[in-house]
Amino acid sequence: MSLLNELGLKYRTDKAVDGKRGEPGKGHDYLRVYERFSMLERTEVRKVLEIGVQKGASIRMWEEYFPSATIYGLDIAESALNVTGDRIRIQLVDQSDAAALKAFAEQNGPFDLIVEDGSHIWSHQIIGLQTLLPHLKPGGQYIVEDLHTSYAAEFGEAGGMTGVQYVLKCCEKILGSSRVRSSNEEDSLIHGLSEFIDSVMVLRYAAVFFAKPA
Structure with missing residues (x-):
């Protein structure tokens, strides 16, 4: 194990x-x-960010697994502030607020690892990718968990883009490179994100974005 x-x-x-x-x-x-x-060296990781704290189970797990890292957690529930530790930093930030996410990342990033395990709402997953991918360190990783909620209507709006669709659009841009044209604002943004992405790994229920190395 x-x-x-x-x-x-x-x-x-x-x-x-x-x-x-x-x-x-x-x-x-x-x-x-x-x-x-993972290509991350445990002892070299310095900053980890997880969206979605709840009772802090995975926050504490990351703190023990990465012995030299500061572990940042974002949530909207004040109870998350009860999760404490020498290297744990919890803040109340709404993941649906792109401006708040950007301000947090600019103040505390860049990050070696970002784990998005928040609301699982499609638009929130997309906002996280759009806002935080540029705040990965070279060679860093961004994990979007619980993408299976793309197939549950209660996590999105009818006709809205799902988290899975957005991830696949990013993959299409990486695979197609310059041959995939940017026809609208959304595609142009994905084109910009692809400049940071080296590869994407698809798992059961999740996807991992690997930032380009330095």
């Missing part, structure tokens, strides 16, 4: 294979895959 998954089980995060309640196979099982494919 990977170290990261062991820590996920220890802190009862649903990112681990057994989920919050320790029920075998009931978690999302992200962590085993993250550690297998």
Whole structure:
């Protein structure tokens, strides 16, 4: 078993294979895959940002896994401020507010790792990618979790772009390079984001964006 998954089980995060309640196979099982494919050196990571704090299970997991990193957490619930630690920094920021996200990132970034595990609402996932991808360090990683909510109507608006569709548009731009034309404002923004992206890995329920190295 990977170290990261062991820590996920220890802190009862649903990112681990057994989920919050320790029920075998009931978690999302992200962590085993993250550690297998991650190119981040644990001891060299200095800044981690996670959107979505709740009771702090994964925040504490990241703090133990990255021994030299400051772990930033964003949430809208004041109860998130109860999650404390020597290297944990929690702030109340609404992930649907692009200006607030940008201001936070400009003050505290750039980040080695960004994990988006907030509301799971399609537009919020898209705002996070649009706003925060440019605040990754070279070689950093941005993870969008719970993309399966793109297939649940309660997380979006009829006719609205889903998180999965946006991720696929980014992939299309990377794969097609200059042959994929920017026909509107949204496509132009994706073209700009692609300048930061080296590759994308698609997992079960999630996607990982890898920033270009220095």
